[in-house]
Amino acid sequence: MLKHVKHRGLLNTNVKTLPGATIEHVACTIESMDLRSVSNVIVHAGTNDCGSMNFNIDKLEQDYRKLVHDLQNRISGKIYVSGICQRLDDPQLNIKVLQVNERLQSIFQGALTQPYRFCQRRDPGDWGHHLLPVIFVVKQDMYNGFVDMVHLYYVGFVNRKAIKQSIVPISMILGFEIAHLNIQSLRNKLDSVKTLLNEHNYDIFCITETWLNSSIENNEIWINGYEICRLDRQLSQSGGGVLCYIKNGIRFKEIYNFRVETIEALWVEFNLPYSKPLLLGNIYRPPSAKAEYLNELDTMFQQCTSTYNDDFNLDISNKKNAGKINKLAKNSNLNQLIHDFTRITNTSKTIIDLIFVTNLDISTAGVSSLGISDHSLTYLIRKTKKVNIPPKFIKSRSFKKFDEHKFIDDLKSIDWDQIKLSTDVNSAWLLWKSLFSSLCNHYAPLKTKRVKGSLPEWITKDYITLTKDRDYYYKKAHKNNDSKDWDTAKEIRNKVNNLNRNLKKKYCTNTIKENTKNPKKLWNTINKLIPKPKSTVNRVYKNENYTTTDKDTANELNIHFTSIGNSLASKFLNTNINKTTDYTLVDKFKFDYLTSDYIFDEICKFSSNKATGIDNINCKLLKLAAPIICDSLCYICNLSLFTSIFPYEWKQAKVTPIIKKEINQIQVSGKITLPKPLS
Known part of the structure; x- marks a missing residue:
């Protein structure tokens, strides 16, 4: 429609x-x-x-x-x-x-x-x-x-x-969406933020007053589908802190050149398709800031061209403060987009959460009332083609209509001895894989499933409905400033907080009780409560530049992994080592040929829940077929030993780069996942 x-x-x-x-x-x-x-x-x-x-x-x-x-x-x-x-x-x-x-x-x-x-x-x-x-x-x-x-x-x-x-929701206007919220403690309101991002799906979500420090790890505040950039205060200092949630797939890097010790500012540069790089600053000015703060901010602004989400704690509805902000904006060629009240109570209205831009190529900007914090959410939508994040798909075998007896009968009807006619190990393996995979595809076909982001399991529809009611009554209270509306909004807010605590407590208690005798499920539950962020490499830094496409990123990683050995070796000085011992081979080394029983025992050791590799051969099906296929697999393994040729497909592997903290250049280690259990 x-x-x-x-x-x-x-x-x-x-x-x-x-x-x-x-x-x-x-x-x-x-x-x-x-x-x-x-x-x-x-x-x-x-x-x-x-x-x-x-x-x-x-x-x-x-x-x-x-x-x-x-x-x-x-x-x-x-x-x-x-x-x-x-x-x-x-x-x-x-x-x-x-x-x-x-x-x-x-x-x-x-x-x-x-x-x-x-x-x-x-x-x-x-x-x-x-x-x-x-x-x-x-x-x-x-x-x-x-x-x-x-x-x-x-x-x-x-x-x-x-x-x-004021009427059109931000979620309906297309473009690159950036939002900001002063949240006053992120950890206590993390579930509310997850619900908000699940509904609105902002490209960049900036937060001020996170109240985080170095003792809090990223996995404690991780949100599925987003990467984290943050700047915290020292352990000895309370309050403050700025953070950006950046949607996966958006290429970015943190900028450290503009940082000033007296200003809490997080600078991030984004490389968007069909657009010049976008520099974004997420800045928090504490209420106790001195008069020199604006001068230091002016100096910092003039060094860069960007968009700024600022919590100034300086009310520009006051003419005196508005004059200071206008002077700051004029000196740095900035345009301030927020003109509605961003913090409303039953006794005051102020405009203290501001957005400055150097380019007016903006579809819309405004303020949206929420009940998460006493500050309203500010947002802008940039006239830039929205970054399309390709969906993630996983392949798995469907055992819905699997008939084990028929599967075994058909396995027995296959002539596995024809593999022994081949003297080339690669040809023998391809023939074996073709025979086995065709039967697996018939009885347990491969299904492709799209992986979607999801909320924590303890968040229910009633909770989501209550959060919407909370936001509605806060919006109504902001508009009418009626004492009854304020009381209703606060009452529902308290209900939301209590319901969230009770749901989470009930979920944890029940799942732990149910899985006390199953350590695996118990640890899965614990990991859901404190998830580990899944680091993805979508850009690589080298010589102060970063890659802009997936192909460039893959090429740089390949160059790194293939040259790291020579690079490390060149750092060692040449040393002359005197050989004091003469080593001689007593016996000639050789491999012993394998037996069918050995292959059978090794297959039975496989875990049925182990993920399939590149060839999509399932461990569960291998274990069921072990008595029938062990002899043909034994022939392929012995042929490989006899000809000194390792099957080509068994050499293929998935390489996952692991991001190190504070990475400014190519500093990645390779995590190699074997492609298949048989290799």
């Missing part, structure tokens, strides 16, 4: 999209959906019917009537029908679209409160071939928020400057 808009930001709304589906297909899909909790439905379908070679407007009307009739029998609310967008890029298709819209208007005229409205695309480079649709069928008796959003998105996409930032 809404092109180029992320539906996750629509409150109390479920958006179901069926790319390429006709009206008939939509009807079939809706039949299997549970609509008992649905109050109203908006239908937007018919574009694919118009593009069909068998287009028939009478059949389209018949399918549409059937679809609406079926919906009327299943929901108690209202049904609204949306028209199809005009396609100026395809005149023939556009004629059909106009015919369908006229027919729909004549059928469902009673459901419409506004005439059909179509908007032409203004920027083909941004929006592609589809025109921007406007939903015209919403009545005021639907929930008000959705009506307002529909209208605002029409205005916003045609003329972006007309977007009302």
